[in-house]
Amino acid sequence: MSAPFHPDEDGALVASATAGFARAHARHVELVEDPLHLLARRRDPRRRVGLVSGGGSGHEPLHAGFLGVGMLDAVAPGQVFASPHNRQVYAASRAAAGPDGVVHVVKNYTGDRINFAIAAERLRLDGIEVRRVLVDDDVATDSEETATGRRGTAATVVVEKLLGAAADRGAGLEELAGLGQAVAAASRSLAVASRAQTAGAGGGPAFELAADELEYGVGIHGERAATTIPRPPRTELLRRMLDDLLAALPPSRDGDGGVLLVVNGLGGTTSLELYSLFDEVTALLGAAGAPVHGSLVGTYVAALDMAGFSLTLTRLEPGWSELWQAPADTPSLTRLPVDDPEVTP
Amino acid sequence: MSAPFHPDEDGALVASATAGFARAHARHVELVEDPLHLLARRRDPRRRVGLVSGGGSGHEPLHAGFLGVGMLDAVAPGQVFASPHNRQVYAASRAAAGPDGVVHVVKNYTGDRINFAIAAERLRLDGIEVRRVLVDDDVATDSEETATGRRGTAATVVVEKLLGAAADRGAGLEELAGLGQAVAAASRSLAVASRAQTAGAGGGPAFELAADELEYGVGIHGERAATTIPRPPRTELLRRMLDDLLAALPPSRDGDGGVLLVVNGLGGTTSLELYSLFDEVTALLGAAGAPVHGSLVGTYVAALDMAGFSLTLTRLEPGWSELWQAPADTPSLTRLPVDDPEVTP
The missing domain is CATH 3.30.1180.20 (Dihydroxyacetone kinase; domain 2)
Incomplete structure (x- = not known):
């Protein structure tokens, strides 16, 4: 993929955009370069569960635009239209975990599912509880013939907003996972x-x-x-x-x-x-x-x-x-x- | 101008977009349909001067996106790429005037200059003091050969932000006009x-x-x-x-x-x-x-x-x-x- 105003080197777009984003929003966001992820600088002290999302780049402001109080604690951005590596998800989740663990908000694409699942496995080995909320809202892909199910799209913002508010009220891991899945199902x-x-x-x-x-x-x-x-x-x-x-x-x-x-x-x-x-x-x-x-x-x-x-x-x-x-x-x-x-x- | 998802009738785009905007941002914005303008619902009690802007549509979020505390009090939107009518500017200014009067933030285009000037003349006849801040930041049009001068573009947001903050500190009419013109000149x-x-x-x-x-x-x-x-x-x-x-x-x-x-x-x-x-x-x-x-x-x-x-x-x-x-x-x-x-x- 190439377009008029991109950096000249391959792969530099996401790295420089992420750096620019962190610089422009230094009050909200902290950048970690390796493995690449972004952390919210502040969280409500009542929050017991870290909310982590991520996915391919090219969908901005999803997800990094929603880092901060009331929404996400950490984000793992992949290359354009490509899943983040599970190392990124793992590092983001380690940094963002609350005392009750982590909820992963995952859009329903095979690469995202796999990488978030591998990260979750590693987190559990570390003793960190993880629940996944899978967002699958796109009716265009609602067919019993496809094994992959509906794609995850803009309902992700709704899920992230409602979960963030519930987390700020002190909701626990199971409550958040249940709420997130209910919101996804209703979208x-x-x-x-x-x-x-x-x-x-x-x-x-x-x-x-x-x-x-x-x-x-x-x-x-x-x-x-x-x-x-x-x-x-x-x-x-x-x-x-x-x-x-x-x-x-x-x-x-x-x-x-x-x-x-x-x-x-x-x-x-x-x-x-x-x-x-x-x-x-x-x-x-x-x-x-x-x-x-x-x-x-x-x-x-x-x-x-x-x-x-x-x-x-x-x-x-x-x-x-x-x-x-x-x-x-x-x-x-x-x-x-x-x-x-x-x-x- | 026509594009894929416009309303079917000519002229309906700006009317329906403005109505949709006011509905989506009802906490910030009040719509007045005739003559068309938008008012901020709240203002800092220290503000003595109303800040009013406007211009052709198609530049959103400029100007209506900046209505509210800390920025603009009223906005007059024209049709796409066309100046608002002076009746719109007049009505917006009447509604937004503070005890010390009104500052008009005007991008340097002939139609905008004329319509804001006519409105200012009418406001003065009503006893309302008006000063104009002309934004003319576009170096692409910086030539001594053009009588119209530089076009006004994105520096308008900077002017509106700095003037809004100064107005919220209680700055008077002359101070705001001087500040606005200094910011425009420095942009x-x-x-x-x-x-x-x-x-x-x-x-x-x-x-x-x-x-x-x-x-x-x-x-x-x-x-x-x-x-x-x-x-x-x-x-x-x-x-x-x-x-x-x-x-x-x-x-x-x-x-x-x-x-x-x-x-x-x-x-x-x-x-x-x-x-x-x-x-x-x-x-x-x-x-x-x-x-x-x-x-x-x-x-x-x-x-x-x-x-x-x-x-x-x-x-x-x-x-x-x-x-x-x-x-x-x-x-x-x-x-x-x-x-x-x-x-x-």
């Missing part, structure tokens, strides 16, 4: 693209689409979808996506049917467009009996510079809204306490 | 692109570049540069840009030569690439005797989905670093107070 995503990410020395798109085509169900590494569709009018497209998502979403156990909504840009889609989509999607969900109780709009889980967006829905259970709104202080997601005595309303 | 930017923004029904780029070409000195509305250059190795490109910027930057009056650095994506450039650029630019600036004392890295002033980036340098004067670090609570720029008793280091 579904779907992505469409109008232009693939830039790839190759020539700087062209990784795959070709005609101007009037959309890739419906694209993956965050540029995996082609099962279907390339003629571009429908926007409202028709959104209705189709929401129909597919709501049909796949498990019913609420104890909630009122409300959802969290993430309108996520894949890297090359403007903020203007994402907020406009959010406006219409919110209205459509309200009409469908799934009112939006919390949201994120922006580029949170990118596929490099792909032009497109994904929608993620999480069906809320009691208490999850409070976790969603809880304070967070990370480079890419901040929630201040709502009552700030310094400032008048 | 220069330069932008390069490898692919123009998407335009036209076909979804192609607004202008053509070969795979081995860069537009050196591109504008944030896709204005072509004076020079299209063969793509140099990255370090050579960065040295050339910094040479041009440092040559144009006024010397420090009382500072130590240190700078604020904004590495700004133009919309279609990945976070990975921006942080990697930041890492190298910071090192080059240190070697050039212009150490970086504060920074922003990300998409802050976009040109829709243009692939490229800009560098902005502001030569620091005494006290400006403190204003840069001062607390802010806006949708797109947050600074928490550094000492947070809730959390252990």
Whole structure:
């Protein structure tokens, strides 16, 4: 993979970007170069379990943008679209473990599963308890014919936010693992693209689409979808996506049917467009009996510079809204306490 | 202008994006639909002057992303790449005026200058004091032959941050206008692109570049540069840009030569690439005797989905670093107070 403004040497992109990120966010983040990982500088003193994630680069701000109070304690970044080495996950987890152990938040890709599993095995040999939360939200890959299961995409941000808030309230290892898996199970995503990410020395798109085509169900590494569709009018497209998502979403156990909504840009889609989509999607969900109780709009889980967006829905259970709104202080997601005595309303 | 996921009707994009933005950031922002403007919901009680900005859409998060405590009080968004109407600026300013009046932060484009000037005239007739801070940082347009002067680009964020902090300390109208103009005068930017923004029904780029070409000195509305250059190795490109910027930057009056650095994506450039650029630019600036004392890295002033980036340098004067670090609570720029008793280091 190569693009206009990369460093000239192979492999230098992730190393220099990680160093630049740590430098720019020195208040939040500490860099460890070998094996490469990033640590949050601060944590809530009530936290008993370290939260660790990681995966291939190219999806920023996932995961390093969510290091800090209220979210993650450590992150292991791989090369672009490649799993981190298990040595990185192990070192990140050793450094971040709390007295009750570590939870690994893992997107469902084979390489990530393997490397996090090897690291977990080593951590257990060291006497550190580990639980894994596997995020597998992408309905485009929801088929009984694939042994690998659904891919993990933007629901990861929801899982990391809710788990972080619960960890800051002192939740234990089993409670966190159970919550994380419940949030993942209650979440579904779907992505469409109008232009693939830039790839190759020539700087062209990784795959070709005609101007009037959309890739419906694209993956965050540029995996082609099962279907390339003629571009429908926007409202028709959104209705189709929401129909597919709501049909796949498990019913609420104890909630009122409300959802969290993430309108996520894949890297090359403007903020203007994402907020406009959010406006219409919110209205459509309200009409469908799934009112939006919390949201994120922006580029949170990118596929490099792909032009497109994904929608993620999480069906809320009691208490999850409070976790969603809880304070967070990370480079890419901040929630201040709502009552700030310094400032008048 | 048209792109894949826009609403089907002309003109609906900005209206729905603004409505979506206000809905997503209801804690920070209040929407007024006619004439269209956005107001910050909260302000520091010490603030005596309202800070108002605005301009064409397509540059998000500028300006609405900076509404809130520590930055702007009101914003008037125009259509894509088009100035807001003076009625919008007038209404935004009326609503945001403090007891000492209003400061307008205006990027140097003819339409913006005219519409803010008409609004200022009307405000003065109402008895509201107005001062204008004109931001004109783009060295690509620094020529004695153009009567319009340098274009205003990403230094606007620096001006809005420093003015917001000063306003929160109770600075008066003349002090703020003087500070804003001094910050603008101490700031220069330069932008390069490898692919123009998407335009036209076909979804192609607004202008053509070969795979081995860069537009050196591109504008944030896709204005072509004076020079299209063969793509140099990255370090050579960065040295050339910094040479041009440092040559144009006024010397420090009382500072130590240190700078604020904004590495700004133009919309279609990945976070990975921006942080990697930041890492190298910071090192080059240190070697050039212009150490970086504060920074922003990300998409802050976009040109829709243009692939490229800009560098902005502001030569620091005494006290400006403190204003840069001062607390802010806006949708797109947050600074928490550094000492947070809730959390252990």
